Amino acid sequence: MLLNNKIAVITGAASERGIGRATAACFAAHGARVAILDLDRHAAAHAAQQLGDGHLGLAVDVADPQAVNQAVAQILEHYGRIDVLVNNAGITQPVKTLEIGMQDYDRVLDVSLRGTLLMSQAVIPAMRANGGGSIVCLSSVSAQRGGGIFGGPHYSAAKAGVLGLAKAMAREFAPEQIRINSITPGLIQTDITGGLMQDERRHAIIDGIPLGRLGNAQDVANAALFLASDLSSYLTGITLDVNGGMLIH
């Protein structure tokens, strides 16, 4: 039990086959009580129920400061503390540079980048008051290799922004024992592609993965568990690749 009695907040954790959901289940199995924040109230509540007793599901758009602050206040009222935040909510879009509309740009950046900032701003005072905490941010291999997997350039930019933000926050809050680290998954089999990824493309990607398979949500959840727990107590500001060796260099 690596997270016994810890309180963990995970954004975007309602999606059935998603990384957030697998992370929530993994954390709960390790003794954490988990607050699941996602867009739909029923989906969030259902996902929390499925974890067993003592978990919470709340409706939040992570890009909306008021909704974020209200949700974090509710979590603090309920549990009294927050030990772990996983900034997992994210959306993507398979469009090229010349096709990126301003609404698409805003939405893709807002969910990943603004959402990561707002959620971190909301939980850090509570972590500070508790003497520390761990924040895990979901970036992507797309940030490191300039896309070319599924998402467009605005997605790569959002996820590269997450890396910079996480590193700068890690530097700023290390003296207060708040560790902030990022995970850069390769292609993980979830529903984020909305069924738009062609088999041919998928096979081409697998050909470039030394471990010879796509990732699954549990692969990423295990990495999040490591970063959330005291196993990683001397790590902050790192980028943990979970990509089957796709980016060995």
Ligand code: NAD
């Ligand atoms: P997913 O689509 O299965 O889940 C994403 C969840 O985020 C959904 O439940 C969705 O409702 C929620 N969400 C979307 N916008 C939100 C908002 N504004 N506020 C709150 N919740 C919101 O996706 P996934 O594949 O599990 O991805 C999880 C994270 O991992 C994302 O940040 C994604 O960019 C990142 N990632 C995924 C992959 C991959 O191949 N699946 C690779 C690299 C990085």
